[in-house]
Amino acid sequence: MKKAIEKPFKVNHKIYVIMTVVSCMGIICGCYWINLNQCSNNIIDIIKNISLGCLASTIVAWLLEIFNVREKNQKIGQIYEIVYAELKYRILSYIQTWGEFYVTSSKCDGKEKHTWLEWYRLCKELFETENPKKQDELLNFFISEVKEVVEKVNETLYKFQQQEYVLTIGDIYDKNLRKIIEDYRFEFYAASLVLKRKNIKKEEFWRNMDAINDDMKKYIxxxxxxxxxxxxxxxxxxxxxxIKEMEKMMR
Structure with a gap:
C-alpha cells in the first residue's frame, strides 16, 4: 500500500547521465583522433585518461548515491510508520466503535463482518426500532463511548500540532499530510463539541454523526x-x- 510520503529522497540521475555522456565522448574522441601530430597525440592521451578516470569516478559515485538514498528512504519509512502508527490506530478504534455498539446493543453474532459504514447504518437502524426509553439509554451509552474515543484521537492530533516543525524538517510531514491532519483535526474537534452538548436530542445526534461520518469516509x-x-x-x-486482515490487503 502506497504511503502518503513515499521515498522522499531521490537520486539526481540526470546529472550522472550527463557526466557519463561527457566522459564517454572524451574517450571516443581520444580513440579516433589518431591523425594528429605527436604533441596533439600526447594531449589526446591526457584527455582520454582524464575521461576514463571521470567515467570510473562517476559510476562509483552514482552507485554510492543510489545506495545512500535507498538507505535514507528505508530509515524515513521506518520513522514514518512509528510516528503515524498511533493516529492510524486511533482512527481504527473510532470506526470499530460502531460495530461494537451494534453487537453490544443487539446481542447478535459477534463474528459477523461488515465495513465500518455498514456497521454504522446497522447501529442507526437498530436504534430507530427501539422504544423511547431504550433509545434514551442507548443514546447516553453511544455518547459516552464515542466521546472517549474521539478525545483520544484529539490527543494524538494535538501531538502532531506540537511537533509539526520537527516532523517537517525530518521529511515526514509535507503539505499533503498537513492538509490530511488538519481535516482530521477539524472533524474530530467538531465531533467533540457535538458530544459535549448537554441534553442533546437523538435527532441532532444522528444528524451530526451522519455528517461527520460522511466526511470521515472522504478523509480516509x-x-x-x-x-x-x-x-x-x-x-x-x-x-x-x-489488523491482520488489513495487512493482507496491504500486500
Missing part, C-alpha cells in the same frame, strides 16, 4: 495509508483479527 480515502479502512470487513471486538 484521501490518506493513502488507510484507504482500505473504508472497504475492510471488520469483526467487532476483534482488533487483532481486523
Amino acid at each position: 480515502e484521501n490518506w493513502n495509508d488507510i484507504q482500505y479502512y473504508n472497504i475492510v470487513q471488520l469483526i467487532p471486538y476483534h482488533t487483532m483479527d481486523n
Whole structure:
C-alpha cells in the first residue's frame, strides 16, 4: 500500500547521465583522433585518461548515491510508520466503535463482518426500532463511548500540532499530510463539541454523526495509508483479527 510520503529522497540521475555522456565522448574522441601530430597525440592521451578516470569516478559515485538514498528512504519509512502508527490506530478504534455498539446493543453474532459504514447504518437502524426509553439509554451509552474515543484521537492530533516543525524538517510531514491532519483535526474537534452538548436530542445526534461520518469516509480515502479502512470487513471486538486482515490487503 502506497504511503502518503513515499521515498522522499531521490537520486539526481540526470546529472550522472550527463557526466557519463561527457566522459564517454572524451574517450571516443581520444580513440579516433589518431591523425594528429605527436604533441596533439600526447594531449589526446591526457584527455582520454582524464575521461576514463571521470567515467570510473562517476559510476562509483552514482552507485554510492543510489545506495545512500535507498538507505535514507528505508530509515524515513521506518520513522514514518512509528510516528503515524498511533493516529492510524486511533482512527481504527473510532470506526470499530460502531460495530461494537451494534453487537453490544443487539446481542447478535459477534463474528459477523461488515465495513465500518455498514456497521454504522446497522447501529442507526437498530436504534430507530427501539422504544423511547431504550433509545434514551442507548443514546447516553453511544455518547459516552464515542466521546472517549474521539478525545483520544484529539490527543494524538494535538501531538502532531506540537511537533509539526520537527516532523517537517525530518521529511515526514509535507503539505499533503498537513492538509490530511488538519481535516482530521477539524472533524474530530467538531465531533467533540457535538458530544459535549448537554441534553442533546437523538435527532441532532444522528444528524451530526451522519455528517461527520460522511466526511470521515472522504478523509480516509484521501490518506493513502488507510484507504482500505473504508472497504475492510471488520469483526467487532476483534482488533487483532481486523489488523491482520488489513495487512493482507496491504500486500
